[in-house]
Amino acid sequence: MTRPLSIATALALLLLLRVAAAAEADGPYVVRNAAGNLEAWSVQVAAEGARKQVAPAAAGSTLVVAAVGSLPAFEVTLRAPAEVAPDTVTAGARQPLFVVADTHGEYQILAGMLMKQGVVDQTLRWKFGRGRLVFLGDVFDRGAHQVEILWWIYALEAQARQAGGAVYLVLGNHETMALRGDARYLNTKYHETAQLLGVDAYARLFDAGSVLGQWLRSKPTVLKLNDYLCLHGGISPALVDRKLSLPGINGAVRAALEGHEPAAGAERERAEFLFGESGPLWYRGYFPAESGQAAPADIDRIRKYFGVQAILVGHTKVPTITSLYDGRVIAVQVYPRQDSFGNPVFEALLIRDGARLRAWPDGRTEKLAPFPKEKP
Secondary structure (H helix, E strand, O other): OOOOOOHHHHHHHHHHHHHHHHOOOEEEEEEEOOOOOEEEEEEEEEOOEEEEEEEEOOOOOEEEEOOEOOEOOEEEEOOOOOOOOOOEEOOOOOOOEEEEOOOOOOHHHHHHHHHHOOOEOOOOOEOOOOOEEEEOOOOOOOOOOHHHHHHHHHHHHHHHHHHOOEEEEOOOHHHHHHHOOOOOOOOHHHHHHHHHOOOOOHHHHHOOOOHHHHHHHOOOOEEEEOOEEEEOOOOOHHHHHOOOOHHHHHHHHHHHHOOOOOOOHHHHHHHHHHOOOOOOOOOOOOOOOOOOOOOHHHHHHHHHHHOOOEEEEOOOOOOOOEEEHHHOEEEOOOOOEEOOOOOEEOOEEEEEOOEEEEEOOOOOEEEOOOOOOOOO
16 A cells, blocks of 8 residues: 655655756766766756756766857866866966956856957867966856856866966855855755755765866965966955965865864964955955955055065956056956846956956957056
8 A cells, every 4th residue: 555645745746846847957067976986967958857867977088068058068078186276377478368257157158258359269169379367266156057167167277278378267255155065146046956966955066076176176265377466355454464375375275175174273263364354255455335445555565475566356346347556456357247238248357468458248358547546
């Protein structure tokens, strides 16, 4: 005799059926199964609804990331676990830098920008030669295509390296939130993905044993690239007061993301500072509308401490890429979106032959206007 379902079980099944009916295709997520082997998990959608698909994976395997809108599908070859990224990188003076910030899952807007600006071709492959492409964090949250962006950055790293160029990603506050299980700003699609893939939290798909999770944990929070300090939030005067080095900053954040947070003492206090409002992931003190704005003398002290010409930051929204403190800080975060006519609104920073240029999604560029000198 078959027993009737309990009310709780019936409600759970009804919820799962609703999720499956509304879900979108997603993935792949390359995670370790109970036996410790890599598997590629994805959400596939067919006429009968959404379902989990599992395939074996290993270094050297090729995955396909599905087409989105007018963008083509692309392939990704899995690599061995990533080595810890350097804190300091030197590139040739004639190698251009293309800097974007806070893409927040807006894959199609980002791809349109990089195509029109000649960073990638129409098949999404690297076209920038010996150039450098820099992401100032916050790929995660809000938008519905963060996984495509992550795999694309992963693939472009290898393609750029072969061409003599490079791709760099520094962590933003939303990367660290996602990796630590804070899903406040996660797009609804990814909550549905977690249910369909049978995990208790979306962060499980990016744990330290997963391919993208391990790769992300290898990235720096602050990168010194030639004469530029590249990071998401900003360097506060309080960070310099603490005499924290780049290896110290990056190592402490990485340890916390790997689950090695100290229980108490000075190391614990340092970790709390780095993840707090005056730390490099969250600091907003370069902007007049924010409390505790840094003084010009603070900016000079920060530049001298790290030996850089200028600081490139995302995190805080600006209407257009803005040169602050007489060009000593450049605010890059123009939030990607569509205007009322469906046109992309987004900007990137192009540094070429010593000139700093504002780049638009239609392929145009213009020189950044100098920021007015601060009053004494």
